[in-house]
Amino acid sequence: MRTLIKGARVLDPGKLDGNKTVLISGQTIEAVLDPSDSVPGNVEDLRVVDADGLVLVPGLMDIHVHLREPGHEYKETIATGAAAAARGGFTAVCAMPNTVPVNDNAQVTRFVLEKAGVAKAARVYPVGAVTRGSAGTRLAEIRDMQLAGIVAVSDDGRPVENAQLMRRALEYCDGLSIPVFVHAEDLSLVNGGAMNEGPAATFHGIPGIPNAAEAVMVARDILLSRLTGARVHFCHISCEESIDLIRNAKLQGVRVTCETAPHYFTLIDEDVKGYDTRFKMNPPLRSEKDRQAVIQGLVDGTIDVIASDHAPHSQEEKDLEFDRAAFGIVGLETALPLSLKLVQGGWLPLDELIMKMAKHPARILGINNDIIPGNPADLTLIDLEDKRVIDPDRFVSKSRNTPFTGMSVQGTAVATMVNGTFVFERRPAQ
Amino acid sequence: MRFTKKDILDIHSLDPEEIALILDTAMGMKEISQRPVKKVPTLRGKTIVLFFQEPSTRTKLSFEIAAKRLSADSVAIAKAGSSMAKGETLIDTVKNLEAMRPDVIVMRHGSSGAAYLVANRVDCSVINAGDGIHAHPSQALLDMMSVREKKGRLSGLKLAMIGDIAHSRVARSDIAGFSKMGAQVWVCAPRTMIPAGIQALGCTVAPTMEACVADADVIMMLRIQKERMNDILFPTEREYAGWFGLNRDRVALAKKDVTIMHPGPMNRGVEISSDVADAGYSMILDQVTNGVALRMALYYLVAGGSRHADTD
Numbered sequence: 001m002r003t004l005i006k007g008a009r010v011l012d013p014g015k016l017d018g019n020k021t022v023l024i025s026g027q028t029i030e031a032v033l034d035p036s037d038s039v040p041g042n043v044e045d046l047r048v049v050d051a052d053g054l055v056l057v058p059g060l061m062d063i064h065v066h067l068r069e070p071g072h073e074y075k076e077t078i079a080t081g082a083a084a085a086a087r088g089g090f091t092a093v094c095a096m097p098n099t100v101p102v103n104d105n106a107q108v109t110r111f112v113l114e115k116a117g118v119a120k121a122a123r124v125y126p127v128g129a130v131t132r133g134s135a136g137t138r139l140a141e142i143r144d145m146q147l148a149g150i151v152a153v154s155d156d157g158r159p160v161e162n163a164q165l166m167r168r169a170l171e172y173c174d175g176l177s178i179p180v181f182v183h184a185e186d187l188s189l190v191n192g193g194a195m196n197e198g199p200a201a202t203f204h205g206i207p208g209i210p211n212a213a214e215a216v217m218v219a220r221d222i223l224l225s226r227l228t229g230a231r232v233h234f235c236h237i238s239c240e241e242s243i244d245l246i247r248n249a250k251l252q253g254v255r256v257t258c259e260t261a262p263h264y265f266t267l268i269d270e271d272v273k274g275y276d277t278r279f280k281m282n283p284p285l286r287s288e289k290d291r292q293a294v295i296q297g298l299v300d301g302t303i304d305v306i307a308s309d310h311a312p313h314s315q316e317e318k319d320l321e322f323d324r325a326a327f328g329i330v331g332l333e334t335a336l337p338l339s340l341k342l343v344q345g346g347w348l349p350l351d352e353l354i355m356k357m358a359k360h361p362a363r364i365l366g367i368n369n370d371i372i373p374g375n376p377a378d379l380t381l382i383d384l385e386d387k388r389v390i391d392p393d394r395f396v397s398k399s400r401n402t403p404f405t406g407m408s409v410q411g412t413a414v415a416t417m418v419n420g421t422f423v424f425e426r427r428p429a430q
Numbered sequence: 431m432r433f434t435k436k437d438i439l440d441i442h443s444l445d446p447e448e449i450a451l452i453l454d455t456a457m458g459m460k461e462i463s464q465r466p467v468k469k470v471p472t473l474r475g476k477t478i479v480l481f482f483q484e485p486s487t488r489t490k491l492s493f494e495i496a497a498k499r500l501s502a503d504s505v506a507i508a509k510a511g512s513s514m515a516k517g518e519t520l521i522d523t524v525k526n527l528e529a530m531r532p533d534v535i536v537m538r539h540g541s542s543g544a545a546y547l548v549a550n551r552v553d554c555s556v557i558n559a560g561d562g563i564h565a566h567p568s569q570a571l572l573d574m575m576s577v578r579e580k581k582g583r584l585s586g587l588k589l590a591m592i593g594d595i596a597h598s599r600v601a602r603s604d605i606a607g608f609s610k611m612g613a614q615v616w617v618c619a620p621r622t623m624i625p626a627g628i629q630a631l632g633c634t635v636a637p638t639m640e641a642c643v644a645d646a647d648v649i650m651m652l653r654i655q656k657e658r659m660n661d662i663l664f665p666t667e668r669e670y671a672g673w674f675g676l677n678r679d680r681v682a683l684a685k686k687d688v689t690i691m692h693p694g695p696m697n698r699g700v701e702i703s704s705d706v707a708d709a710g711y712s713m714i715l716d717q718v719t720n721g722v723a724l725r726m727a728l729y730y731l732v733a734g735g736s737r738h739a740d741t742d
Contacts, residue, residue: 202627206543321541
């Protein structure tokens with residue numbers, strides 16, 4: 001079975017940008033043709049996808065999601081999460097290990113991959129825990145998990161508080177050439193906080209989380225990266241101080257990368273109104289100054305990646321007193337439209353955005369997702385003109401915890417192809 | 431003027447005219463408490479639930495007495511006896527309460543915003559009797575009532591507030607209320623007790639205790655919570671008393687007719703010295719008396735009394 005995607009603007013940032021025809025054969029890209037080229041080989045069983053007016057890009061990758069399985073299947077399962085990813089235009093996601101049980105051993109890793117294999121949606125790359133049970137006391141069997149299929153390690157949801165243990169983890173992982181994803185948070189500075197420290201938190205009487213709770217740990221792990229020479233990737237960067245530190249570290253040649261999430265360049269703490277727990281996540285929505293710093297960090301390249309930090313929770317876990325409600329929002333099905341606002345606002349050209357949502361994530365994981373013959377056919381088709389209002393009732397995800405309900409957005413994924421097969425398709429093929 | 435609000439959740443959501451109406455109504459209610467028979471039939475047949483999820487003695491008693499003076503039926507439920515102790519969510523508990531058709535739920539809760547959560551889900555009136563460190567509107571209103579009674583006005587007064595502003599719902603509500611009514615509010619405390627952006631609520635952060643109380647018309651001392659020492663807010667009560675305790679020397683910096691207030695309960699010898707607490711310019715007990723009248727006014731305004739506000 002072969003598929004021909006024709007009429008699209010094919011955008012592989014840094015490699016290719018133009019009206020091309022992409023021929024997919026089986027699971028791989030067979031050829032990238034000019035519109036005038038004839039299609040090689042037998043064209044009888046060729047499926048032709050007319051993608052006029054659409055943009056075809058390397059499959060988007062969300063390197064920070066919580067799929068909740070095993071353990072919290074009522075929030076999300078690997079199948080529903082991978083389907084939500086496909087719906088959002090992502091051909092692959094990195095599944096964080098803070099499940100129950102924690103993915104801190106090869107058995108859980110294999111379970112995740114097995115579930116993902118039958119989901120027939122986005123690829124799922126498991127992330128293993130740094131420490132056993134993510135408890136922060138002893139290293140997990142990282143090599144064993146790597147052999148089973150993890151692509152990175154993280155104790156996401158918690159910091160590795162012990163600096164010596166973090167140092168050893170970085171050294172150990174350097175030897176395995178596996179990246180460490182850092183959840184930067186000093187819990188003593190968080191001290192029970194539930195939203196950004198500042199006038200909004202003071203007004204609401206909600207204990208605040210200062211920027212320094214994040215930046216102190218970013219600083220520490222930059223120093224540990226310098227000490228060990230090992231790579232560090234910072235998750236969900238939310239504030240100006242962290243971005244300044246990372247920018248400076250990169251200038252000094254320290255091997256750090258980082259990601260932010262769409263909510264940090266879209267919303268601020270002043271948007272948290274009436275104790276609406278849909279706006280509660282960790283790190284919290286910051287000040288307007290921080291939001292501007294995040295955008296600047298994306299523009300100047302300090303921030304490498306946009307990831308959703310998709311964190312599904314049930315209605316029961318959100319419909320509570322603000323300080324008792326769960327942290328986190330879903331993001332897989334809103335990340336691309338929200339990020340396209342950066343393009344519409346003139347902050348990022350489209351190719352830079354695709355860098356941050358497809359190419360840089362792949363580079364961090366050591367994956368080549370160029371649109372070239374021989375590579376797996378993982379592709380995303382985007383309609384930049386589509387206009388819609390975000391409606392959680394239409395989400396494929398099991399959960400609905402989003403602060404973006406009712407927001408007008410422009411641009412969305414209309415088809416997602418993994419391994420040569422469409423795992424999501426809005427428009428019927430012509 | 432009619433009072434149209436369903437709920438009393440915080441001071442921020444009341445405008446100055448509504449605050450003035452509440453205070454005027456409370457002055458009328460105060461007279462009832464001075465009669466030999468301290469009871470009127472105004473709210474006969476109304477049911478008031480006192481839903482207190484945090485320990486409280488004087489606020490709960492004040493709300494209860496206020497209900498009885500207006501002939502409302504009040505019932506109290508405490509955390510220990512409620513289903514919440516068995517793991518029921520706040521919304522489920524309150525929905526059950528609502529099904530018994532109360533007219534007013536008075537609630538105290540440890541989480542900021544809990545009264546909002548409840549008020550959005552029930553049709554009856556909700557009066558917030560303190561939620562986390564967010565708001566304690568009836569306390570701020572009775573403070574304003576007491577000061578207005580004593581000084582004849584609120585506008586133009588200097589109110590000095592000293593203590594743990596960061597963890598005080600009374601402070602937040604008083605700052606909002608007094609500043610709305612035209613008073614100048616100054617606060618001071620160790621930096622550990624001054625939350626980020628407090629000025630936006632309507633106050634000035636004084637550089638020293640002395641600058642704070644200088645020429646003040648009213649000094650309000652906040653309770654220092656001993657359990658907060660674990661939060662590293664201050665090293666010892668002894669050191670706090672020396673730096674921010676109210677004593678006669680500091681009172682002397684204020685206006686001659688200064689009034690001293692405290693929402694209670696007091697730590698004598700910590701935030702306030704005994705001689706100051708017991709001196710003639712202290713109106714700490716007047717606050718308690720006015721508290722009953724003020725809460726009667728709140729019941730009256732939210733529980734149907736407002737329909738007759740022009741004629742009664």
